[in-house]
Amino acid sequence: MITKIMNWFDDRLPITATLERHLTKYPAPINMNIWYLAGVLLVVVLVIQLLSGIWLLMNYEATAEGAFASIQYIMRDVEYGYIIRYMHTTGASAFFALIYLHMFRGMMYGSYQKPRELLWVVGWLTYLLLCMLGFTGYVLPWGQMSFWAAQVIMSLFGSIPYFGEDLLTWIRGDYLISGITLNRLFALHVVLLPLALIVVIFVHILALHEVGSNNPDGVDVKKFKDKDGVPLDTKPFFPYDVMHDLYAIGVFLIFFCTIMFFYPDGGGYVIEYVNYEPADNLKTPDHIIPAWYYTPYYAMLRAITFPLFGLSAKFLGFVVMAAGIAIFVALPWLDRSSVKSIKYKGIYSKVFLVLFVISFFVLGYLGSVAPSPIRTAVAQFFTATYFAYFLLMPIYSKYERCKPVPDRVQLS
Amino acid sequence: MKRITLLAFIVSFIIAFLVSNNLSAAAGSPCGHYLSEESMIEGQCDSAQVDPTDIPSLQRGAQIYMNYCLGCHSLKYARYKRVSEDLGIPLDMFQENLIFGDQKIGELMHIGMDSKEAKTWFGNTPPDLTLEAGLRGTDWIYTYLKSFYIDHSRPLGVNNKVYENVGMPNVLIHLQGDQYSVCKQVSMIAYNGGIKQDPLSGKQLKEEKCGFLEVQKGTGTLNKEEFDQSMRDLTNFLGYMTDPMKKERESIGVYVLLYLFIFTILSYLLYIEFKKDLH
Structure with missing residues (x-):
């Protein structure tokens, strides 16, 4: 009966074939080490960020007058709002920590070399998008550091010769950083950039599964195959890698939750202390x-x-x-x-x-x-x-x- | 497994490093020109030693805040009701004794003072203090509150060692009494950190150092210990204000971590079991 239903679906949509190709039977090299965990953890963090972001969005107010207060409203009046927000702030730092480890792994084992050039380029695009997401997201609480970091980074466009000043005004939408700037960064942060990120990550995984994973030895595992055409030095993703990753996710979440519940501002690194003060365009912080x-x-x-x-x-x-x-x-x-x-x-x-x-x-x-x-x-x-x-x-x-x-x- | 342990060590080291590092805006010589006889280091704050679980201290702090501070400094992101619940003060008692206007218990703690007028009176609008402890740190607030001294050159007759030329009057002066900036004969410090002695007579050498704070006896209603404790309570209250859900957050955190430990152990055992297939 179940086989029949599955067959009906498979004739119309390649569900089983896709699952086998990308998940259950994906051949992963047997000598993958701890450095290869950053990839799966990045996917975990992506999900954390998307979910916590949606819930933050339900209570955030994207105006220069109301943004700062709405964050405090989330922290104090929304049920478990502080958990949602700390999840998102800790997630942002975790995202970068992991992507730096992931990139370093690629550099160490030559994962960018032929035939993985495109895979690397697409991966770099996710990093670029993440940088933009981090920047746009940082402005949204509208604290002092949000405002002045935006001021410093955006003013860089003004340094471009000839048309810099005009470009700067066009990007800001105003003659200085204002509510208008906040609104456009908000639109980018919650719609365009996450959408693009999801597409790019999808392509990244697609490209990975086309060329196959690299490994610490940098040898091509596809050279030697068994009689079924499965590369010899690989293991199927399910159950072996899934079990392995589950364990890694557990260890990762212990660290993640320790910061989130016990050191949410991470000594001023995860949330900067200066951002406890609302944005004030007449008062520059000592150090930006x-x-x-x-x-x-x-x-x-x-x-x-x-x-x-x-x-x-x-x-x-x-x-x-x-x-x-x-x-x-x-x-x-x-x-x-x-x-x-x-x-x-x-x-x-x-x-x-x-x-x-x-x-x-x-x-x-x-x-x-x-x-x-x-x-x-x-x-x-x-x-x-x-x-x-x-x-x-x-x-x-x-x-x-x-x-x-x-x-x-x-x-x- | 060995590698995982190594990674765990590295990550915990990084976390420890991050947490121990203080990136507060007040880093450096955080407390301005404050000089205490205990530390003898100019700019070093006194430790507030606040305890957010000490409910009586928080209650006393709330009482001081409502009586002395809320006239000018709003707590506009927090609600009266939350404070009354968290600090174990019955709602009707709170309403009667700690809310002085016609505000309702469920409201945010706004103030009636007009911010534009306040700016002409004090030179600057008194800031909202809901998040001040997050911005400055509790040690800074504690030291600041104790550091007002008489200075007739200032428009309000007082100055502050921590925040020089601050526009705030010393509203607590009748509790603390008249405090002055004075010079004192103090022991000279030798290169090795000990007290410098005269090599011939063996007498301890003294030098004059200025900038110490001294209260004129009998001018305040509280003695030094009582006043320090009151400021500690007030600071504790402001610390609570910045992070009111700390207690709840950490108690949830313990359960989350316990769950994750069990999950991780089980998934590790499962992983080991499946790994046997491979070799």
């Missing part, structure tokens, strides 16, 4: 510091202190900052190595990758503290090493000596 996940790029922006070729320092800083985010997309074409995984790459790749990680953390720290001449100099140095990882890659990845790559995956 973005959310922690943008601080590496904020440090790059501030590191450029000198005009060049008739272009202002601010504009150049903006360009460097944007390039810092954009340059990831070029990785598949910058890497000329014959091997994928860092396990078999030569010493230069390893050194530069470590240098990149150090640069990222140091810049992240520098972006979160007030600038001083020494700190600016350090930021300049590490901005250079950050870009060196990418720009020198065509040279060092091509000429270094790599270790021989085995045919099959290695189990430790």
Whole structure:
């Protein structure tokens, strides 16, 4: 009976085939390690953000007069409103923490190399959308930091030569950050960007399942198949990966809920203390510091202190900052190595990758503290090493000596 | 498993680092020019040592706030009723003794003072204090409240060590008494952190240091300990105001974590069981 019903559906819609292809029978390499968990956890966080976002939306008021008070209304008068809001604020930080780990995994194991170039590009798009979502969402509570962070970031468009000022007015919809700006950022944050994010993530997963998952050895598992055509060094997603992921989700949620219930402002990182004060366009906070996940790029922006070729320092800083985010997309074409995984790459790749990680953390720290001449100099140095990882890659990845790559995956 | 443990360590380290780090706007020398004889470090706040579970302290704090502060500082995001319920004050008692206008118990704690006029009177509109403890931290508020001193050069006759040239009058002056900024002979500190001594006589060396606060005896209705305790209560109340659902949140959190621990253990056992198939 059930088979009959399923057959009726399958003749009209490929339900079973799709489920098998993308879930139950998807062949996942057997040597995937802990780094491969970030992907599934990102999907969990996406669901958390979408659900908590919808419930926040039921009580949020998107006006300059009412936004701040409506957040406090959610926190105090809405039943369990504070849980919904803290879920969303903690989720935002978790989203970035996980996507950085996910990207680093890709960089470490060469997951962007042929044939996964498009997969990487689409993944980079999700990161870009996430950055925009983070920024637009941060403005909505209309606290002091919301307002001034918006002021700083939007004013960057004003530094573009010739048409910058006009562009800035067009983006803001006003001559200064106002309720009109809030309304348009709200529209982007709750409709356009999440919609785009869902589509892009869908395409990302589709692309992944077309080319198959990479693995820590960077070998092609599809080379050796059994008599049914299933790659030898893989296991079906269900039940093996599902059980594995369930356990990982449990561990992740313990951390997530510890922050959410016990340290909801995360020492000022998850929710900045300055945002306890409503936006005031006549009172600038002492230090304007973005959310922690943008601080590496904020440090790059501030590191450029000198005009060049008739272009202002601010504009150049903006360009460097944007390039810092954009340059990831070029990785598949910058890497000329014959091997994928860092396990078999030569010493230069390893050194530069470590240098990149150090640069990222140091810049992240520098972006979160007030600038001083020494700190600016350090930021300049590490901005250079950050870009060196990418720009020198065509040279060092091509000429270094790599270790021989085995045919099959290695189990430790 | 080994790797998971390692990751757990790393993540907990990061969390500990985040939590221990204080990004408050008041970081640096958070309390302005405040100087206490205990710490001898200018700008270091006194610790408020507030306890949000101490209900009597919160009740006393609410009483002080309603009597001395609510005239100028609204709590416009919070409701009277919530305070009365959370602090265990019966509704009718609260209505009779702590609501002075014709406001209803379910209303938000707005004030009657016009903000534009207030600006001409004080130079700035007195801020709403619902979230002040989140913005400044409780130590800052506690120290600020204790740091008013007589300064005839200021329009209101008082100044504040923590928030210099603040536009607020010292509304608590009859409780605390007249406090002055004074100079004192204090022990000199040696390079090793101890008290500097004269190498020949072995006598402790003294130097004059200014900026200490001293209350003129007999001018206030409370003594120092009583006044400090009152300010601690008031600070505790403001801390509660910023985060009224802390108690509920943390008690729910315990159950959530317990559930997650059981879930994680079961899913781990299931994972181990399925893993056996693979090797």
